[in-house]
Amino acid sequence: MDTKKDIDAADAKVTRRDFLYLTTGSFTAVGAGALAWPFISQMNPDASVKALASTEVDLSPIMPGQSITILWRGKPVFVRRRTEEEIAEAQAVEQIDLPDPETDETRVQKPEWLVMVGVCTHLGCIPLGNKGEYNGWFCPCHGSHYDTSGRIRKGPAPKNLEIPNYVFLNDNTIKIG
Amino acid sequence: MSDDYQPQSAVAKWIDKRLPIVTLFSGHLMQFPTPKNLNYWWTFGGILTFCLITQIITGLVLAMHYIADANLAFASVEHIMRDVNYGWLLRYIHATGASMFFIAVYLHMARSLFYGSYKEPRELIWIIGVFIFLLMVATAFMGYVLPWGQMSFWGATVITNLFSAVPFFGEAITNWLWGDYSVSGALLTRFFTLHYLMPFLIFGLVILHIWALHVPGNNNPEGIDVVKGQDTVPFHPHYVVKDVLALVVFMIIFAGFVFFSPNILGHSDNYIQANPLQTPEHIVPEWYFLPFYAILRAIPDKLGGVIAMVSAIAILAFIPWLDSSKVRSCKYRPLYRQFYWILIIDFIVLGYLGAQPATGIYLILGRLATLYYFLHFILVMPLIGYIEKPKPLPKSISEPVLSKEEQLAKSGQMA
Amino acid sequence: MLKIKNIFLSLLLSIFTSFAFAAGEMHEPMHPDWSFQGPLGKFERAELQRGYQVYTEVCSSCHSMDLLSYRNLIQEGGPEFSEKQVKAMAAMFEVEAGPDADGEMFMRPAILSDKFVSPWKNEQEGRISNGGAYPPDLSVMVKARPGGADYLYSLLLGYEDETPEGITLDDGVYYNIYAKNQKIAMPQVIYEDGVEYTDGTAATEVQMARDVTAFLAWSAEPKLEERKRIGFKVIIYLIILSFLLYFTNKRIWKDTSH
Numbered sequence: 081m082d083t084k085k086d087i088d089a090a091d092a093k094v095t096r097r098d099f100l101y102l103t104t105g106s107f108t109a110v111g112a113g114a115l116a117w118p119f120i121s122q123m124n125p126d127a128s129v130k131a132l133a134s135t136e137v138d139l140s141p142i143m144p145g146q147s148i149t150i151l152w153r154g155k156p157v158f159v160r161r162r163t164e165e166e167i168a169e170a171q172a173v174e175q176i177d178l179p180d181p182e183t184d185e186t187r188v189q190k191p192e193w194l195v196m197v198g199v200c201t202h203l204g205c206i207p208l209g210n211k212g213e214y215n216g217w218f219c220p221c222h223g224s225h226y227d228t229s230g231r232i233r234k235g236p237a238p239k240n241l242e243i244p245n246y247v248f249l250n251d252n253t254i255k256i257g
Numbered sequence: 258m259s260d261d262y263q264p265q266s267a268v269a270k271w272i273d274k275r276l277p278i279v280t281l282f283s284g285h286l287m288q289f290p291t292p293k294n295l296n297y298w299w300t301f302g303g304i305l306t307f308c309l310i311t312q313i314i315t316g317l318v319l320a321m322h323y324i325a326d327a328n329l330a331f332a333s334v335e336h337i338m339r340d341v342n343y344g345w346l347l348r349y350i351h352a353t354g355a356s357m358f359f360i361a362v363y364l365h366m367a368r369s370l371f372y373g374s375y376k377e378p379r380e381l382i383w384i385i386g387v388f389i390f391l392l393m394v395a396t397a398f399m400g401y402v403l404p405w406g407q408m409s410f411w412g413a414t415v416i417t418n419l420f421s422a423v424p425f426f427g428e429a430i431t432n433w434l435w436g437d438y439s440v441s442g443a444l445l446t447r448f449f450t451l452h453y454l455m456p457f458l459i460f461g462l463v464i465l466h467i468w469a470l471h472v473p474g475n476n477n478p479e480g481i482d483v484v485k486g487q488d489t490v491p492f493h494p495h496y497v498v499k500d501v502l503a504l505v506v507f508m509i510i511f512a513g514f515v516f517f518s519p520n521i522l523g524h525s526d527n528y529i530q531a532n533p534l535q536t537p538e539h540i541v542p543e544w545y546f547l548p549f550y551a552i553l554r555a556i557p558d559k560l561g562g563v564i565a566m567v568s569a570i571a572i573l574a575f576i577p578w579l580d581s582s583k584v585r586s587c588k589y590r591p592l593y594r595q596f597y598w599i600l601i602i603d604f605i606v607l608g609y610l611g612a613q614p615a616t617g618i619y620l621i622l623g624r625l626a627t628l629y630y631f632l633h634f635i636l637v638m639p640l641i642g643y644i645e646k647p648k649p650l651p652k653s654i655s656e657p658v659l660s661k662e663e664q665l666a667k668s669g670q671m672a
Numbered sequence: 673m674l675k676i677k678n679i680f681l682s683l684l685l686s687i688f689t690s691f692a693f694a695a696g697e698m699h700e701p702m703h704p705d706w707s708f709q710g711p712l713g714k715f716e717r718a719e720l721q722r723g724y725q726v727y728t729e730v731c732s733s734c735h736s737m738d739l740l741s742y743r744n745l746i747q748e749g750g751p752e753f754s755e756k757q758v759k760a761m762a763a764m765f766e767v768e769a770g771p772d773a774d775g776e777m778f779m780r781p782a783i784l785s786d787k788f789v790s791p792w793k794n795e796q797e798g799r800i801s802n803g804g805a806y807p808p809d810l811s812v813m814v815k816a817r818p819g820g821a822d823y824l825y826s827l828l829l830g831y832e833d834e835t836p837e838g839i840t841l842d843d844g845v846y847y848n849i850y851a852k853n854q855k856i857a858m859p860q861v862i863y864e865d866g867v868e869y870t871d872g873t874a875a876t877e878v879q880m881a882r883d884v885t886a887f888l889a890w891s892a893e894p895k896l897e898e899r900k901r902i903g904f905k906v907i908i909y910l911i912i913l914s915f916l917l918y919f920t921n922k923r924i925w926k927d928t929s930h
Contacts, residue, residue: 097923104916108501111909118343122318127340131743131785293928335739335812338895345895346902494924502917509910516903517711520815528816528892529808 134257136249139193147209149198152256156198156206157244158217159254162228167191169215170229177233180240184229187243195246195254196230202237217241261288285471290489291496292477294654298372299475300503301365307504308358309463313456315351316400323403325449327442330405331530349519355397356522357511359545362390366573371597373585374476380577382469387574389462392455394570397543399452405445406527407537413448414440415540419553422560439533479654480586488654539614547611548604554615555627565627572634579634581642584650592645593637600633697853701819701826704882708889711904714897715890720751722869723887726880728761729867731810734802734858736790739811740891743784749897750890758784765789803844805857814885814892821889826850828881831860 125133135152137159142148147160162170170184171191188194198217200207205221212218213234214227224235231240246256262283264273273280322341324333337344366386369375375383398416402409417434421427436443474483483489490496514522522544526537542550552569556562572579587594607626613619707716724745727737742762745753753761763781767789770777782789792798799806814820830850835841839854848856862880869875890896 100916100920100923104913104920107913107916111913118346119314119318121342122344122347123321124342126322126336126342126344127743127747128336128741128785129340131741332739339739339744345899349899490928495928498917498921498924502914502921505910505914505917509907509914512903512906512910516899516906519899525816525818525820528812 134255136253136255138253140252144192147194150256152197152244157256158194158196158198158209158230158241160194160209161192162194166215166228170227173227173229173231179232180238182229182231182240187229187231187240189246189248193254194228194230195244195256197242197244199242200224200237201232201239201241202235207241285467285492286497287491287493289471289492290474290485291492292475292483292488292654293490293495294477294479294488295475295496296478297499297503298364298368300500301361301368303500304361304504304507305358305365306463307507308354308361309456309459312351312354312358313460315347315354316453316456318347319351320453323449325403325446327405327445327531330403330445334404346515349515351400353511353514353519353522355400355543356514356545357507358393359397361507362393363545366390367601370576370600371587372476372478373480373580373582373587375577376580376582376585377577378473379470379476382466383577384574385462385466385469387570389459389466390573391570392459392462394546394549396452396455396459397545399448399455401527401543402445402448403452404527405531407529407531407535408524408527408540410440410531410533411536411540412542413444416542417444419563419566422563424560441533476585477654478586478588479651480584480589481650481654483654541612544608544612547609548607549611551607551611551623552627552630554611555620555623565631569630572631576634576638579638581639582645582647583642584647589648589650590641590645591648593641596633596637596641599629603629603633699826699850701822701850702829703822704825706821706886706889708886708896711900713900715749715886717752718871718873719883719886720890721753722871722873722879723883723885723890724751724753725869726862726867726884727810727887730861730880731884732788733791734798734807735810736792736798736807737788737811737891738790738809740788741784742782742786742788744891744894746784747894750894751887755784762786803857805844807858810888810891812892814889816892821885823850824888825881825885827856828862828885829877 133153135150135157137148137150139159139161142159142161144161145163145166147158149156149158151157167184173184175181175183184191187196198206200219200221202219202222202224205219207217207219207224207226209217212225214225216228216230216233217226218224219226219235219237222236224237225233226237226241227233229240230243232238244256246254249255262280264270264279269279272278319337322333322337322344324330334348337348339345341347369383369386398412402413417431417440420430420434423430432438434444435441436447474489477483524541524543529537541547549566549569553562553566556565582590582593584590587597603626606622607630610619610623610626615623707713707719727735742758745751745758745761746755762783765782765786766779767782767786768777769780772778792801795806808816814824817823819826827848827850830848832847832849835847839847841847841855845855845857846859847854862877862884864877865875866880867875873879893899
């Protein structure tokens with residue numbers, strides 16, 4: 081009996097001790113984890129960068145067939161006022177032919193205005209306007225051809241040119257971001 | 258528990274045969290036999306390691322946002338404080354961390370002085386320590402210049418002008434330091450570079466410091482040699498946990514400053530951008546330099562002041578030979594112990610005087626305190642070793658020849 | 673150990689507080705109660721909003737606040753105006769932008785990401801417009817003066833109609849009890865009803881001085897509330913951890929005679 085009691089007591093002791101060590105250890109680990117966060121978070125975009133995350137663009141000076149490039153979040157954004165022919169061409173494409181099928185309607189808010197991030201989806205170069213086999217954009221780095229809706233038609237790029245979030249504040253102004 | 262590390266798996270054996278790094282760490286951080294009677298004054302080594310690593314890591318991330326340019330530095334620090342995610346926290350930890358580092362290093366040095374940890378066979382540990390302290394002083398001074406506030410600028414001006422005291426070459430040296438004809442952006446950029454480099458030199462010296470420590474092993478409050486096994490415990494877990502406990506208490510004070518009084522250890526003039534056309538009314542260094550600043554001003558001669566200030570640190574490197582006593586610990590040195598406390602008070606008084614204007618009674622007191630500071634090392638330390646009759650030393654730390662009373666007092670202190 | 677450390681620290685503190693006003697040429701400032709004092713103190717939104725109004729309508733004709741952007745007025749822990757309000761407030765100022773397509777610089781209304789518009793093109797212009805005394809930037813002013821908010825508040829209210837005997841004032845220098853040597857290059861600017869508060873608060877001198885000082889305290893330390901909030905959690909965490917470690921340590925050393 082006595083020996084059994086002793087063993088029990090010893091067991092209880094061990095358990096209590098382990099519990100204390102475990103609690104202390106895990107409590108320390110949680111603190112160390114929380115401490116790491118500020119050191120990681122400090123590399124994220126800071127408040128002054130975030131403040132520039134949206135840009136307003138005046139569309140009034142752009143004539144049909146012209147496009148402008150503006151800097152948004154350090155990247156070029158193409159704003160193109162498309163001609164009737166370009167729109168017709170973009171809308172007439174058969175979806176089956178496309179590597180990344182998307183209708184022109186889903187890529188624009190108003191057919192006249194095409195707004196997209198001017199960064200080639202292949203490896204990040206900037207495509208050239210009014211170039212390429214599809215009358216749209218052509219990336220000089222590895223020869224990707226985009227059409228008048230900014231969709232990839234030929235070349236190594238996997239996806240269509242990205243459409244940023246934007247809203248029409250009025251007929252002549254859009255806010256990107 | 259205290260067995261040496263034996264690699265178990267085949268992979269571990271393979272690695273350990275070629276690079277016994279686990280064996281090394283296990284030997285020095287886990288199994289290392291440590292005297293079992295170390296008190297909490299021995300925890301500052303660990304605390305200082307923490308301080309150094311904290312400063313290096315926060316400094317590294319601050320450098321990702323800081324701009325070392327005379328026109329942009331001040332605004333970039335405020336950018337860190339205002340815009341960078343948790344930037345205010347990182348900067349306050351770094352700025353307060355410097356003060357905490359010095360609090361810890363002064364206590365660490367005071368402990369070594371009290372228990373005679375600088376004496377044979379630990380002279381080199383102490384001397385490396387003095388060099389670490391010197392590098393800390395230089396690093397902290399250069400770091401304080403980086404925010405490019407008024408105190409940064411004028412502190413840099415005053416301290417770099419000390420070199421103009423060098424006979425014949427003074428001006429050439431200061432111009433070389435400045436890269437200009439006065440303190441300017443050129444100095445800021447080179448100070449930033451050196452401020453970034455020096456902590457890594459300190460880190461290297463710390464490794465030497467610990468290496469040298471692990472040859473004879475730790476001193477202890479009794480100041481007598483220990484018998485391995487009988488008098489020692491493995492470093493882990495006994496001292497790992499004890500050091501971490503002390504560290505967490507230290508961190509509570511640290512956090513108190515960072516979160517609730519982050520600017521109290523700094524100076525308000527440093528929130529004014531550097532202006533080369535206007536000197537602040539009172540130029541005071543950071544609090545941890547005040548004792549040495551008081552020594553500098555106590556000497557009425559430019560070159561003499563500089564020499565005195567440099568000597569005040571340099572003399573520390575010689576105390577293993579200035580102290581003539583055979584007994585290490587002040588516990589058994591009734592006479593020297595009193596002078597030890599006079600030295601501590603003297604140093605604090607110097608610190609107080611360093612913040613006062615150097616006129617009238619402050620100047621006189623400053624000179625007396627400076628005089629004692631040097632006399633303590635040059636005169637008191639060598640002499641007392643001959644005069645003093647030390648108390649009988651215990652045979653071992655496991656069976657100290659202590660009176661009942663002392664034993665009681667001791668157990669109270671340990672609990 | 674703690675006790676000695678505390679003594680040491682309190683000694684340090686006494687060094688710093690003693691020389692803050694040690695010059696002897698200054699009067700101890702008033703010590704009003706600030707909502708942002710103490711370990712749990714926070715700013716009062718309404719106070720900061722009124723303070724911004726006082727700054728814009730009174731101070732900003734001479735003093736810049738270069739480190740602030742209009743967007744800061746929206747952020748948490750500050751005046752917390754709505755985005756719409758601040759856009760309208762920012763649009764009342766003009767900033768130089770450009771160059772445009774013709775290479776010309778042009779003026780446009782300020783937007784959220786713009787810095788506060790400075791009254792001066794450069795320091796020299798500010799200096800010459802104020803008789804040689806440049807009105808300092810106010811962004812971190814509360815942290816840049818010993819005495820902080822108390823001092824600025826006192827300074828704003830420290831003007832007296834009568835200059836005491838024995839004090840002679842040069843041109844462009846004014847008598848102020850709380851200024852160094854009781855002389856200051858800034859004239860009194862806070863007068864009763866100097867602004868008409870949009871929230872209907874009576875614009876007494878004390879009220880205006882209080883509001884604008886609180887605003888400047890925020891601008892000097894915009895993360896104060898976040899700092900104290902996180903700090904509170906950190907300290908509680910560390911105290912709990914120290915207890916756990918205390919018992920762990922005790923347990924580890926239990927079987928060692930020492």
